[in-house]
Amino acid sequence: MAKNTGRSRSSGGPSSSNPKESSFFGRLVRRVLVWGGALTLLAAIGIGTAVAVTMSQLPAFDALKSSQNGQMIVVRARDGSELVSLGPSYGKWLSYNEIPPVMRGAMVSVEDRRFRDHVGVDALGLVRAVYVSLTTGGRAKATSTITQQLARNVFLNNSRSMGRKVREAVLALALERKFTKDQILELYLNKVYFGGGAYGIDAASRKFFGHPATELSTAEAAIIAGLVKAPSNYSPTADLDAAKGRGEVVLGLMVKNGAITQEEADKADIADVAVNHEKGQNSVRYFTDWALPQLDTLLPDTNEPIEVWTTLDPKMQQAATSSIAANAPQGAQGALVSLDRDGAVLAMVGGTDYVNSNYNRATNAVRQPGSAWKLFVYLSALEAGYTPDDRVMDEPVTIDGWSPQNDGRNFAGQIDVRTAFAYSKNTVAAQLGNEVGFGTVASMARRFGISTPINTKPAMVLGTSEVRVIDMTRAFAAISAGGTSVEPYGIVKVTTTSGQVLYEHKSVRGQVLVPPNVAAGITDLLQTTVATGTGRAAQIGRPVAGKTGTTSSNKDGWFLGFSSGITTGVWMGRDDAHPVPGLSGGHAPARAFADYMKVAVAGRPVEQFQTEVKLPEWQLEPDDEALQGSPDDYYYVDENGNVVHPGANDQGDGQPRYEDGTVGPGPGPGTPQMPDYGPGGAAAPGAAPGSPPERAPRAPGGGAPPAANDDFLSRATGRPAPDDSARGGQGSGAARPSATRTPSPVRTPGV
Numbered sequence: 157m158a159k160n161t162g163r164s165r166s167s168g169g170p171s172s173s174n175p176k177e178s179s180f181f182g183r184l185v186r187r188v189l190v191w192g193g194a195l196t197l198l199a200a201i202g203i204g205t206a207v208a209v210t211m212s213q214l215p216a217f218d219a220l221k222s223s224q225n226g227q228m229i230v231v232r233a234r235d236g237s238e239l240v241s242l243g244p245s246y247g248k249w250l251s252y253n254e255i256p257p258v259m260r261g262a263m264v265s266v267e268d269r270r271f272r273d274h275v276g277v278d279a280l281g282l283v284r285a286v287y288v289s290l291t292t293g294g295r296a297k298a299t300s301t302i303t304q305q306l307a308r309n310v311f312l313n314n315s316r317s318m319g320r321k322v323r324e325a326v327l328a329l330a331l332e333r334k335f336t337k338d339q340i341l342e343l344y345l346n347k348v349y350f351g352g353g354a355y356g357i358d359a360a361s362r363k364f365f366g367h368p369a370t371e372l373s374t375a376e377a378a379i380i381a382g383l384v385k386a387p388s389n390y391s392p393t394a395d396l397d398a399a400k401g402r403g404e405v406v407l408g409l410m411v412k413n414g415a416i417t418q419e420e421a422d423k424a425d426i427a428d429v430a431v432n433h434e435k436g437q438n439s440v441r442y443f444t445d446w447a448l449p450q451l452d453t454l455l456p457d458t459n460e461p462i463e464v465w466t467t468l469d470p471k472m473q474q475a476a477t478s479s480i481a482a483n484a485p486q487g488a489q490g491a492l493v494s495l496d497r498d499g500a501v502l503a504m505v506g507g508t509d510y511v512n513s514n515y516n517r518a519t520n521a522v523r524q525p526g527s528a529w530k531l532f533v534y535l536s537a538l539e540a541g542y543t544p545d546d547r548v549m550d551e552p553v554t555i556d557g558w559s560p561q562n563d564g565r566n567f568a569g570q571i572d573v574r575t576a577f578a579y580s581k582n583t584v585a586a587q588l589g590n591e592v593g594f595g596t597v598a599s600m601a602r603r604f605g606i607s608t609p610i611n612t613k614p615a616m617v618l619g620t621s622e623v624r625v626i627d628m629t630r631a632f633a634a635i636s637a638g639g640t641s642v643e644p645y646g647i648v649k650v651t652t653t654s655g656q657v658l659y660e661h662k663s664v665r666g667q668v669l670v671p672p673n674v675a676a677g678i679t680d681l682l683q684t685t686v687a688t689g690t691g692r693a694a695q696i697g698r699p700v701a702g703k704t705g706t707t708s709s710n711k712d713g714w715f716l717g718f719s720s721g722i723t724t725g726v727w728m729g730r731d732d733a734h735p736v737p738g739l740s741g742g743h744a745p746a747r748a749f750a751d752y753m754k755v756a757v758a759g760r761p762v763e764q765f766q767t768e769v770k771l772p773e774w775q776l777e778p779d780d781e782a783l784q785g786s787p788d789d790y791y792y793v794d795e796n797g798n799v800v801h802p803g804a805n806d807q808g809d810g811q812p813r814y815e816d817g818t819v820g821p822g823p824g825p826g827t828p829q830m831p832d833y834g835p836g837g838a839a840a841p842g843a844a845p846g847s848p849p850e851r852a853p854r855a856p857g858g859g860a861p862p863a864a865n866d867d868f869l870s871r872a873t874g875r876p877a878p879d880d881s882a883r884g885g886q887g888s889g890a891a892r893p894s895a896t897r898t899p900s901p902v903r904t905p906g907v
Contacts, residue, residue, distance in 0.1 A: 214334050220310065220343055221249060228461040231444055234469045234502075234648075239440050242448070243461075247358025250369060252342040258374045259357060261415025262381035263345060266406045268302040269413050272337060276303045276328035303328040306344045350380060351387025364392045366432030374416065374424035379403040392431045394514050400426045439477045442506035443468050446519050447646035454659045455650060462658065465648045467500035475755035476503035483728075483748040484508055488736045490728045490748065491517035493629040494756060497721040498663060499642040502756065515731075522608050522622035523729060526741065527580045527690075528705030528714045529619030531631065531678065532601040534577055534585075536592040538677040539600075539670055543769055544574040544684075548588075550581045555614045560586045577681040578689030580704065582618055589617035603669050604631035605641070619705060628716055629725030632702070635682070636718035638766065639675030640666035673769050680767040682717065691715065693746035696754050698762045704741030711735055715745035717753075720760040724749055 228243035252260075264271045270278055278301050300308070307327035331340060350360035360380050361369040372380070382402035383390050392399040403426045410416045416424075447466060455462075472494060480490035494503040506516030515521070534542075550568040552559065560582040567583065568575070576584035589597050594612040601610055601621075606628075610621045626644060633642040643664070650659040670678075682701035685691045690704045694717055702717020711733050716725040726745040730736055 208330075214330055217335060217339055217343075221346070227459050229448065230461070230463045230653075231448070232463060232465045234467055234500075236465070237470060239466070239468060239470070240444060242353060242444065244355045245353045245359045245363065246355055247360075247362055248368065249346050249356070250342075250358055252338045254370060255342070255345055255357065256370065256372050256377060258410075258416065259345065259369065259372055259377040259380070260341060261413070262374075262377045262406055262410055263384075264302070264341070265409040265413040265415050266381045267305070267384060269409070271302050271341070274301060274303075276330075276332035277301065277325050300324070301328060302344050303331050303340055306340060306347070307331060309347055309349070310343075348384055349387060350383045351391045352393065362432075364431060365429075373429075374407075374420060375403060375426045375429050378406040378410065378424065378426065379429065382406045391514075393511065396431055399431075400429065403429075439505045439507075439510055440468070440473060441510050441514065442516050442518065443473070443501065443504040443646065445506075445514065445516055446504065447501075450647060451650065454647065456658075458658070461653050463651050463653060465650070467496070467502065467646050467648055468504070469502045469756075472503040472752070472756050473505075475752050476505045479748040479751035480505050480726075480728075481508055482751065483744045485728065485736050485739055485744055488728050488730050488739065489513075489517055490726070490745075491521065491625045492724065492726050492748070492752065493518045493626045493644075494722060494724040494752070495629055495633045495642065495644055497633070497637060497642075497723075499630075499633065499644045500648075501644055501646045502722065503724075503752070504646075517727065517731075518625045520624070521727075521731075522624055523712050523727060523733075524621070524707045525619040525623050525628055525714055526705035526707040526712060527582075527585075527619060528628060528703050528716055528741065529601075529621070529623075530577065530580065530585050530617065531635070531682075531703055531716075532597050532604065532606075533589050533592075533617045534573070534681055535604075535670060535674060535678055536596045536600045537573070537588045538674045540592045540596075542573055542588075542677075543771075544572065544677050544680045546573050547571070548573055548576055548584050550576060550584055553583050553587055555586055555590050558586075558614045560615070560618065574681055574684050578684040578687075580685075580690050585617045586614060590614065601631070604634055606631065619707065625725050625727045628714070629723055632716045632718055632725065633723035634666070634669055635675060635678055635701075636721065636723050637666060638672060639668060639670040641669055642666055642723075672766075673771055676767050677769050679765045680769070683765055683767060686717065690742045691717065691746055693742055694749045694753075696750050696757070698757065699765055700753070701765060702746075702749070704746060706740040706742075709735040710737065710739040713739040713743070713745045714741045715749045717749060719753060720757040720763045722753065722756050722760070724753060724756070726752075 228241070230241050231239045233239045268278070270281065274280075281301075304324050304327075307324050311327055335343075346356040346358075348357075349355055350357070350363075352360075352363055354360040354363045356369075357372070357380060358369040360383070361367060361372055361376070364380070365372075365376050379390075379392060379399050379402070382399070382405065385402075388394065390399045390402045407416075407421045407424060407426070411418050411421050443466070448464065451464070476492045476494060480492055484490035489507050490505065491507065492503065492505040493501065496502055504518050506518045506520075507513050547570055550562070550571055552567065562582050563580065568579075568581070571581075571584075573584075575581075594614060594616055597617060598610040598612050606621075606623055608621065608623050608627070610616065613620075630642055630644055633644075634640060636642075643666070645661060647659070648661050649657060651657050679701050682703055683699065685704070686694050686700045686702050691700075691702050694700055694702050694715055696719065698719055700717055700719040702715060705714030705716075706712070712727065712729040713736070714725070714727050716723075718724070726749050728736070728739060728745050728748070
């Protein structure tokens with residue numbers, strides 16, 4: 157029986173496995189459905205409870221109408237006077253029925269076309285966004301509904317965290333349960349931000365078009381509706397073309413959504429819309445537009461009214477505005493940045509008219525600096541060992557197929573570094589850049605605060621890399637500070653209206669960027685440029701150091717300089733980069749600089765520049781120090797250890813003598829003849845008598861020259877000297893000169 161039973165189990169085993177497997181998968185599916193349903197039910201209960209609790213805590217409709225968005229900010233000048241008061245601007249509250257239907261239709265069409273169908277959160281929109289993300293491989297992007305935007309604007313901040321999105325969704329669902337669609341749209345249109353401090357459609361209509369929102373035309377409504385996406389980008393007072401272009405898009409969406417007919421859209425000629433230009437705006441807003449966004453990083457989150465104390469000097473700001481307006485060529489723009497010695501921004505002008513264009517050319521525009529870039533070329537050369545008195549050649553030069561030309565296409569021949577810089581000789585700058593390395597020049601510019609991309613092609617020495625006015629001004633301010641870095645800042649402190657200090661600027665000691673001798677040398681060159689060179693129009697009756705800059709075809713004109721601790725940079729040109737006839741750095745920009753600086757430095761003592769070049773120790777090695785005295789000081793030691801002075805107590809016989817005046821040993825086998833120093837200094841080792849002296853070689857990048865030459869190393873290591881065969885053997889240990897002196901020669905850099 158046991159045997160038969162075993163066979164029965166064995167034969168029946170395989171056929172019984174399928175029901176078991178089917179039963180397992182069935183149970184798994186049932187469990188997933190049960191647990192999924194349970195979790196969904198729990199989530200629904202949780203969301204429902206959250207919505208119910210939130211709805212019970214929401215303010216009443218009238219309370220929401222009286223609440224305000226935005227933060228009041230009073231901006232104060234350097235002397236404590238009020239520069240400007242910024243904050244929310246509210247027009248008249250319009251009820252739903254008072255809002256023009258085209259305005260309601262425009263906003264729904266562009267911001268939430270399913271507004272009347274969803275429950276506060278657009279589930280179909282979310283599904284569509286996920287589908288697009290999966291099919292295109294991009295990131296899921298779902299536009300918030302009008303109800304969600306209202307919830308965010310009234311109750312939340314603009315954080316992009318998941319927690320904020322969940323709270324926003326819960327609030328939107330609660331708002332939809334408590335208020336009607338018409339009430340939600342009324343709240344939204346009276347509270348949404350349209351830029352320029354305007355909250356609500358009535359404030360926006362009055363600001364941009366000069367009349368109440370009840371009088372909005374279809375074209376004006378389309379423009380206002382288009383602002384919500386990016387108020388600063390589409391503001392009619394900032395970029396009218398962009399605003400009208402966005403309005404055309406909104407008109408198309410209105411037709412698609414049925415808010416207006418195609419015929420009505422065709423009649424709404426956006427091109428003819430007249431924009432209202434506000435009175436009372438001035439160039440101070442260029443400064444506040446730059447400084448106030450920094451509050452986001454300087455302050456903790458707060459919505460209470462604050463006072464911002466800034467570095468701006470009202471008198472200097474007015475002088476800066478007037479100097480740009482008076483000197484900028486017709487059709488051209490101008491920008492100015494002025495820094496105190498610690499980096500405090502004393503004045504900032506970003507254009508000739510803030511009302512017509514609030515684009516800040518002082519901080520945002522990037523333009524070619526022309527010859528003003530030579531600051532970094534000559535800084536690199538001075539750091540490599542050049543001095544203002546070194547001789548260079550202004551002559552035709554070709555580098556990698558590039559042949560720069562001077563202004564006037566003439567060449568001065570042999571001149572010193574100071575003159576080459578003062579008269580902005582392009583050929584010399586090209587040779588210097590080639591010698592020190594174009595990468596070295598780029599690194600120097602980075603060191604001094606240039607933040608924009610820099611190319612390292614040969615033409616870069618003439619300023620082909622685009623820069624910002626504030627960055628170039630910062631670089632010149634570092635020279636004024638003796639080669640120490642300067643960080644521009646505009647906010648001194650921030651307080652509440654009750655006087656509680658929320659932030660206070662702390663002065664930080666600048667980093668040394670170049671040695672003192674390099675800073676003194678470049679200051680010498682900059683001072684000469686204003687005194688006798690291309691920057692003579694920038695003279696103000698006291699010491700001024702600066703540099704002009706002009707780009708090809710007169711597209712840009714620059715002047716940057718400093719005096720009495722104030723550094724100022726001026727740029728002029730057209731926004732479209734078209735040529736400006738007659739524009740050059742030495743004319744209009746230099747005159748604007750002078751007009752402003754006469755006012756800016758009026759209350760400051762006259763300061764003389766530190767231009768005395770004190771060379772570092774590596775440039776004062778024994779061979780250099782020796783010739784600061786007499787060539788007679790040179791000596792060597794004979795085979796007995798006695799000191800022999802080749803030129804001491806010279807009695808006309810040309811014999812070397814000991815310290816006591818007796819004749820020393822003459823040159824023996826292997827003993828080199830003493831060089832013919834001549835009347836001007838030492839000849840190079842191995843040079844023929846009377847040959848011109850050579851400067852001791854400089855190490856790449858401006859380091860110290862080699863400590864020993866090949867001849868010395870050969871003798872020290874026992875290797876045959878390169879020229880021993882010409883001397884008849886390795887020598888007998890006879891005396892050799894211990895040092896030679898190299899006076900300043902005529903330099904032909906890069907050749």
